Amino acid sequence: MASRLNESNNAVLVIGGGIAGIQSSLDLAKLGFKTYLVEKRPNVGGGMTQLDKLYPTMEDSLYYLTPLFGDLLENPNIELLTYSEVTNVTGSAGNFQITILKRPRFVEGAKCDACDTCATVCPMVTVDNDFNVGLGRRKAVYTPFTQAVPKTYVIDKDICLYFNANKMCKSCQILCPKGAIDFDQKPVETQVDVNAIIIATGVSRHDDTILSKFGYDFENILTALEFERILTPNGPTEGQIVRISDRQTPESIAFITLDSSTSQKAGAIKQAIRVKEKNPNIECFVLMNGTLENEVFAKFIQRSIEDGVSYIDGSISAVEEDPDSKDLVIQYEDKTKETNEIKVNTAVLFDKLLPSEDMTQLASVLGLKLNKKGFFVKKSKSEPLETKNPGIFVIGDDLQQESIIAAMTDVNAVVSKIVSQFAPPELWTPKAFVETEYCIGCGYCREACPFYAISLQVVELELPVVEVVGISLKTRKAQVHESLCRGCGICVSECPVQAIRYGDPETLEQVISALTE
Amino acid sequence: MQKSMTAEDIVDYCYQCGKCSGKCPLGHVMKSPRVLIQEILLGEDVANSKDIWRCLTCNECTVPECPMSINFAEFIRTVRTNAVREGYLNFRETHHEIFKTATRLMANPDITPNKLLNWPEDAKISKEGETALFVGCLEFFDNVSYFDDMGTNYGSISPDAVRILNELGEIPVVLEDEKCCGHDVLWSGDEETFQKLAEYNTVAFKKANVKRIVTTCAECYRTLAIDYPNYVPDFDFEIIHLSEFLAKKIDEGQLEFPRHFNRVVTYHDPCRLGRHMGVYDAPRKVMEHIPGLTLQEMKKSKEKALCCGVSSWLNCDDYAKAIRVDRLTDAQNTGAQILVNTCPKCEMHFNCLKCEKGEDKPLDFTKIEVMDFVTLVAKALGF
Numbered sequence: 001m002a003s004r005l006n007e008s009n010n011a012v013l014v015i016g017g018g019i020a021g022i023q024s025s026l027d028l029a030k031l032g033f034k035t036y037l038v039e040k041r042p043n044v045g046g047g048m049t050q051l052d053k054l055y056p057t058m059e060d061s062l063y064y065l066t067p068l069f070g071d072l073l074e075n076p077n078i079e080l081l082t083y084s085e086v087t088n089v090t091g092s093a094g095n096f097q098i099t100i101l102k103r104p105r106f107v108e109g110a111k112c113d114a115c116d117t118c119a120t121v122c123p124m125v126t127v128d129n130d131f132n133v134g135l136g137r138r139k140a141v142y143t144p145f146t147q148a149v150p151k152t153y154v155i156d157k158d159i160c161l162y163f164n165a166n167k168m169c170k171s172c173q174i175l176c177p178k179g180a181i182d183f184d185q186k187p188v189e190t191q192v193d194v195n196a197i198i199i200a201t202g203v204s205r206h207d208d209t210i211l212s213k214f215g216y217d218f219e220n221i222l223t224a225l226e227f228e229r230i231l232t233p234n235g236p237t238e239g240q241i242v243r244i245s246d247r248q249t250p251e252s253i254a255f256i257t258l259d260s261s262t263s264q265k266a267g268a269i270k271q272a273i274r275v276k277e278k279n280p281n282i283e284c285f286v287l288m289n290g291t292l293e294n295e296v297f298a299k300f301i302q303r304s305i306e307d308g309v310s311y312i313d314g315s316i317s318a319v320e321e322d323p324d325s326k327d328l329v330i331q332y333e334d335k336t337k338e339t340n341e342i343k344v345n346t347a348v349l350f351d352k353l354l355p356s357e358d359m360t361q362l363a364s365v366l367g368l369k370l371n372k373k374g375f376f377v378k379k380s381k382s383e384p385l386e387t388k389n390p391g392i393f394v395i396g397d398d399l400q401q402e403s404i405i406a407a408m409t410d411v412n413a414v415v416s417k418i419v420s421q422f423a424p425p426e427l428w429t430p431k432a433f434v435e436t437e438y439c440i441g442c443g444y445c446r447e448a449c450p451f452y453a454i455s456l457q458v459v460e461l462e463l464p465v466v467e468v469v470g471i472s473l474k475t476r477k478a479q480v481h482e483s484l485c486r487g488c489g490i491c492v493s494e495c496p497v498q499a500i501r502y503g504d505p506e507t508l509e510q511v512i513s514a515l516t517e
Numbered sequence: 518m519q520k521s522m523t524a525e526d527i528v529d530y531c532y533q534c535g536k537c538s539g540k541c542p543l544g545h546v547m548k549s550p551r552v553l554i555q556e557i558l559l560g561e562d563v564a565n566s567k568d569i570w571r572c573l574t575c576n577e578c579t580v581p582e583c584p585m586s587i588n589f590a591e592f593i594r595t596v597r598t599n600a601v602r603e604g605y606l607n608f609r610e611t612h613h614e615i616f617k618t619a620t621r622l623m624a625n626p627d628i629t630p631n632k633l634l635n636w637p638e639d640a641k642i643s644k645e646g647e648t649a650l651f652v653g654c655l656e657f658f659d660n661v662s663y664f665d666d667m668g669t670n671y672g673s674i675s676p677d678a679v680r681i682l683n684e685l686g687e688i689p690v691v692l693e694d695e696k697c698c699g700h701d702v703l704w705s706g707d708e709e710t711f712q713k714l715a716e717y718n719t720v721a722f723k724k725a726n727v728k729r730i731v732t733t734c735a736e737c738y739r740t741l742a743i744d745y746p747n748y749v750p751d752f753d754f755e756i757i758h759l760s761e762f763l764a765k766k767i768d769e770g771q772l773e774f775p776r777h778f779n780r781v782v783t784y785h786d787p788c789r790l791g792r793h794m795g796v797y798d799a800p801r802k803v804m805e806h807i808p809g810l811t812l813q814e815m816k817k818s819k820e821k822a823l824c825c826g827v828s829s830w831l832n833c834d835d836y837a838k839a840i841r842v843d844r845l846t847d848a849q850n851t852g853a854q855i856l857v858n859t860c861p862k863c864e865m866h867f868n869c870l871k872c873e874k875g876e877d878k879p880l881d882f883t884k885i886e887v888m889d890f891v892t893l894v895a896k897a898l899g900f
Contacts, residue, residue: 437610440838443874458879461835472838474879496869497611497833 010422010483011194013038013098015086015362018046018486020396020407021200022068027415029077036060037072038100039082040358043148044072046202050131052226052232054404056300061204062147081190089197089366092452093391094422094484098192104185106155107141111180114143114151118172118181124159129236133226136236136515141172141181145234155181179264195422195483197366198414199376199387199394202407208259210351211449214320215483219245220346222268222414223288227348231274241278243327243346250345252283254330256316257350263403267302271348273280277306284309285342287316289333290405314340319347355397366392385414393417422483430487430503434478438499444499445491453484527592527843528554528583537578537589542824547571550578550589557596564600569593570608571606571832573840574704575824577787578650580795590793592705605884608705611678611833613763617705620697624713626784632656633673640679642691649690649727652676654697655861658704667868670892671861678733678759684898685766690725700736703744711738712748719749729755731762733891735790735860742794758790760800760890767806777809778897783853784812785844785867786822789859800859800890807897813851823847825863841870859890 010033014021017039025035037044051061072078081100088099100470107118109383121330122138131144140160143153155162161169162183206223215221220243222230229235230242243250253275265288272284286309291299305311314334320344321328331341350447355374363370368387376394379386385393395410433452446454456476478500480491492502501508523758533553538549547568548556556563556595563569574590583589601698610617623630632652636642658664658671682689699714732738735758742756747762766772782804790796795854797819817823821843823889826837845867858864867887873880 003765108876147581438834440833440869441878442833442869443878447874456875456877458877461839473835474873475835475838476873476877476879498609498613 008033011036011192012196012198012418012422013086013096013192013194014198015042015201016046016200016202016396017044017082018200018202018396018407019048019065019068019203019404020411021046021198022065022072023408024198024395024411025078026068026071026075026201027411028418030073031415032188032384032458033077033418034194035078035205036098036194038078038084038086039080040053040085041144042083042152042154043078043144043150044082046070047204047225049145049148050133050229050232052228052235052276053270054435055266055290056297058270058273062154066147066315071150079192083154085191086362087443088114088498091193093389094195094453094481095455096194096391098194098197100190102188102194103189104157104187105152106181106183106185106254107153107155107162108137108180108182109152111178112152113178114153115177116143117175118153118175121142121171121175123169123171124161127156127159132229132236133223135226135366137231143353144361149407150219155183183511187223195391196391196418198435199362199366199392200396200407201359202361202396205354205374206351207354211349213249214256214258214316214349215321215328215347216349218328220250220321220328221319222272222348224264224348225349227271231271231278241275241282243326249279250282252285252344252346254285254287254342254347255326255329255346255350256287256347257289258316259352260289260352261352262297266297266300266325266403268348268350269297269300269309272309273300273304274308276304276309280308283344285312285344287312287330288312289313289315312342350501362451368392377398391421407475417425420511430501431482432480432487432489432491433504434480435499435501436477438497439477440497440499441478442496443476443478444494444496444514445478448490449484450488450490451484453481453486455479455481518858519693524561527559527587527595529588530532531558532585532607534584536582536584540577540582541573542577542770544793546836551664553596554587554592555587555629561812564603564605565607567607569600571595573788573824573826573828576792580792581820590788590817592629594706597640597704597706598708599622599706601708605883608831609834611827612829614830616830617656617701617707620654620699620702620714621707621710623696623860624699624702624710624717625667626713626717627667628649630657630696632695633691633693636691637676639818640676641681641683641688642689643688645725646688646690647726647728648682649692649794650682650735651698651730651732651734652691652695653732653734653740655734656728657697658861658865662744663760664865664868667865667872669861669864669868672887674733674861677900678731678891680900681759681891681894682731685771687892689731690727692725695721698740700740700744701829703740705831708748711744711781713743717863719752721744722754723751727754730759731757733759733859733889735787735794735858736862738796739789739793748838748893751834756800758794758796758859760790760803763894764799764802769800772803772806774807774897776897776899778807779809780855781811781813781851781853782893783815783848783851784814784818785815785825785848785856785858785863787858787863788822788824788828790859791822792820803894806824807894810897813853815847815851817847825860825866827862827866837866838870841866842880845870845885849882849885854884854886855886855893857890857893858887861889865891 009508012028012033012035014025014037023035029035033257084102087101117141118141122139125137128134129136129138141155157163173259230237233239257264257268268286314332317331318331328347393414395414396407458476461473489502491500535551538544538551572593578592579589652675655671655674696714699711738758745752799883825839827833864887871882
């Protein structure tokens with residue numbers, strides 16, 4: 001099957017270079033699809049690169065990701081477009097025309113070997129490092145983390161002194177041993193034609209109203225991702241567990257899940273285990289409503305209890321701060337509806353993530369709608385990956401998100417959907433085909449096709465012009481998009497000049513010659 | 518032209534001057550008339566050639582070009598008949614051959630059509646009488662609704678013609694079981710079917726005591742006037758086109774148009790009415806008689822009028838479209854609002870080009886309306 005698909009011109013656009021986007025690109029590329037992977041950030045990997053360990057195996061996230069990055073760079077069917085955005089989409093399922101704007105990195109990818117000289121000499125250290133969720137700072141020229149793919153550094157135009165202070169500073173350009181810095185790079189627009197679009201933009205935004213309701217405004221209360229960065233060896237504290245206000249090791253930490261999704265509970269347990277691994281003296285409380293009833297996690301919970309993690313069965317009602325010690329008092333309602341409280345040094349909130357605000361623009365480009373929370377509106381319950389626009393799929397945005405397992409399930413589903421829609425086994429439907437020399441471009445077939453599989457190409461006919469000399473005849477020729485044609489034959493009956501035929505041309509010829517003999 | 522004349526007889530007069538080649542609308546893409554004739558004269562077999570089917574039989578090479586007045590269309594028809602007899606069918610049908618299939622079905626003696634099924638009551642017809650109106654396939658085009666999305670209304674043409682005749686005091690015979698004239702099968706080389714139809718229609722008209730047959734369609738006119746007498750010896754009716762009939766009435770002072778009909782029109786001479794039958798002036802005379810109506814002539818009109826691109830449902834392709842584009846451009850350039858013609862097929866073909874589907878069509882001919890002569894006269898009379 002793979003070899004057959006390799007001959008076809010099927011292509012897919014994947015928007016979002018997170019784990020869902022990477023895995024679907026790899027799977028589709030293996031099946032012979034030309035895959036364009038567009039990522040807004042300078043590197044691929046998405047939110048998963050920011051994680052420390054993965055539950056329930058406690059595997060290092062980069063240990064899992066790095067081989068995928070390697071495959072991504074090596075696969076000839078994948079075109080990796082980082083630091084890029086989709087700016088325009090026309091056409092319909094099976095025949096999308098995509099405009100991709102590649103923003104300039106100002107560092108030449110072919111020359112840069114990520115020696116970090118530029119970042120060392122860069123005088124600008126003013127910006128919150130978004131890779132470390134605002135906990136650290138970075139330079140104007142940077143790479144988010146050492147193993148980032150592609151490894152090429154990137155210059156932040158908004159703060160770089162070259163762009164903002166009249167070309168004052170060129171330190172990196174002067175000192176770069178490879179001469180890779182190029183301040184004159186311009187945005188590049190690329191046009192690609194694809195059959196289908198996969199939106200794998202994932203989730204990254206917190207719901208601020210929920211966070212502030214549970215005391216996120218206090219200094220020592222963190223989101224899950226912020227604490228994950230603190231736990232990670234390549235994070236802002238190099239893996240040292242500290243609390244923000246006094247940079248001291250906390251004595252007690254509360255992990256609070258704000259609702260009862262599996263991913264939040266499992267994430268909380270994972271972080272508690274990690275804290276216990278690093279420092280068994282820190283007291284860990286996991287506040288969750290009910291227990292995690294999942295066989296997969298049974299051993300995982302058992303391990304956490306053995307490590308000494310305390311569980312509190314209840315739901316959080318309020319968080320208050322002790323103004324002197326900056327400690328947090330967490331009030332919760334237990335099973336018996338009684339209000340209790342615990343006092344901890346620091347607390348971590350596990351909340352639901354929402355899609356980033358950039359989705360509004362992407363939705364308008366793709367002609368899709370967003371719901372109130374910012375998720376793409378799906379077609380129906382029975383087609384949970386399909387949007388209202390045929391050929392555009394959304395994956396990895398399930399409300400149980402943040403779970404890599406759920407994202408992988410979506411990837412498998414979308415790959416099978418795309419293969420069955422755009423590269424179905426050849427034998428199962430005969431396709432319509434146009435005998436171009438007879439087509440008069442009247443357009444009746446396109447009107448009639450229920451699958452929008454026929455388009456008309458305007459062509460200039462080089463006819464010996466018949467009478468009124470000087471008229472060049474522009475006509476149209478019908479074109480059948482094989483990937484969309486279901487072989488219903490309606491076009492064949494509509495064609496006034498019998499230019500569209502149906503089935504396999506060779507078989508037809510054989511049948512005709514057999515009948516005429 | 519006598520039936521007994523063979524292709525060789527017809528072309529014997531040719532002295533290979535090549536005037537026809539320069540005139541042929543498809544001379545660039547097929548063997549020109551001169552070359553085809555030369556091949557016959559040299560004894561080659563042209564029956565297997567595709568070009569005999571590509572010819573539009575528009576007779577532009579013959580009238581007024583040929584110094585020897587060789588009827589090239591007739592020659593092609595003879596060659597085609599021979600080719601079909603020998604089993605060569607090197608042509609491409611359009612519309613899935615539905616119209617010829619219908620004609621062949623009609624030729625079956627057990628099948629009698631019922632053409633008056635949807636006949637409007639205000640168009641008065643009789644069962645017997647001197648004058649008859651030949652309806653042809655028009656009713657059929659309308660009933661199968663094959664072309665309703667093109668904005669044509671073939672069903673109204675025959676009743677309108679009857680109303681016009683009623684206005685002049687004639688109550689024509691319209692036969693309920695009249696069959697197709699057989700023009701298309703004849704020009705596709707199917708003599709057998711044509712013979713059946715011709716004999717059937719002759720008997721049917723004789724039964725109704727008809728002396729004179731009026732036609733609205735250019736193809737029926739040619740077929741009844743020229744081909745029927747060749748195939749049915751006792752076919753002795755007077756055949757007259759409605760335009761000729763009306764022109765005669767105008768001369769006699771019987772036809773007056775009561776009101777102004779302010780339109781600019783241009784007239785497309787169908788090959789069958791014009792070059793085949795030599796009727797150029799009668800429709801023009803009628804139209805000029807309509808008060809307020811301005812007739813603009815196209816660059817190519819009368820003998821030089823260009824074909825509509827396809828004849829007898831054969832080989833519609835880019836070249837046919839190119840011819841149509843030329844013709845409609847010419848018509849639109851006259852500034853006319855209406856392109857009048859007397860052939861329903863021409864109307865259909867021009868409308869096909871006009872009705873290309875989709876917003877992105879490269880050619881725009883929406884400014885001009887294509888209308889049948891009968892419809893125009895009926896509108897001018899206020900029906």
